[in-house]
Amino acid sequence: MSRYAAANFDRIQRKPWTFEAHTLELAKQVGDGPARKPPLESGPSRGQGHLGLVHGHYLCRHITVQEQYYLADCDTHEDYQTTPVEIGDELADILHRRICIADYYGVNLEEAHVQARRAEIRYTGGTPTF
Numbered sequence: 001m002s003r004y005a006a007a008n009f010d011r012i013q014r015k016p017w018t019f020e021a022h023t024l025e026l027a028k029q030v031g032d033g034p035a036r037k038p039p040l041e042s043g044p045s046r047g048q049g050h051l052g053l054v055h056g057h058y059l060c061r062h063i064t065v066q067e068q069y070y071l072a073d074c075d076t077h078e079d080y081q082t083t084p085v086e087i088g089d090e091l092a093d094i095l096h097r098r099i100c101i102a103d104y105y106g107v108n109l110e111e112a113h114v115q116a117r118r119a120e121i122r123y124t125g126g127t128p129t130f
Contacts, residue, residue, distance in 0.1 A: 002099040002100060003099070003103065005096065006100050006103075017100070018104075019101055022097050022101045022104070023097075025097050026097035026098065026101065028058070029058065029094050029097060030058070030060060030094060031060060058090065062082040062086055062087045065080050065081070065082045066082050066083075066087060117130075
């Protein structure tokens with residue numbers, strides 16, 4: 001699914017995205033920015049636009065808004081509204097970028113995840129059962 005989406009974006013963008021571009025996009029997705037909801041008609045994924053640069057949705061901002069770390073007067077401000085669905089959308093964008101970067105390096109992301117968790121369990125004195 002991510003590979004198909006990436007290929008479609010490569011087809012319509014000014015140039016295919018390199019692993020550097022995917023890495024920068026990943027950092028942008030995790031980074032901070034306004035939590036304003038873009039118009040639905042702007043493009044895929046709730047208004048991202050075709051390059052994914054137009055929207056202002058970023059995971060860190062959504063989480064700090066959702067967990068009410070900002071002042072109470074922000075509760076009524078349009079830029080400080082979010083939902084678990086929007087957090088899910090950001091997590092999905094981040095997963096997509098990780099898949100693209102893993103593909104570039106030929107990494108089997110599922111296997112790397114399993115191996116990393118096994119190493120953590122061993123490090124903490126446990127025995128992996130998977």
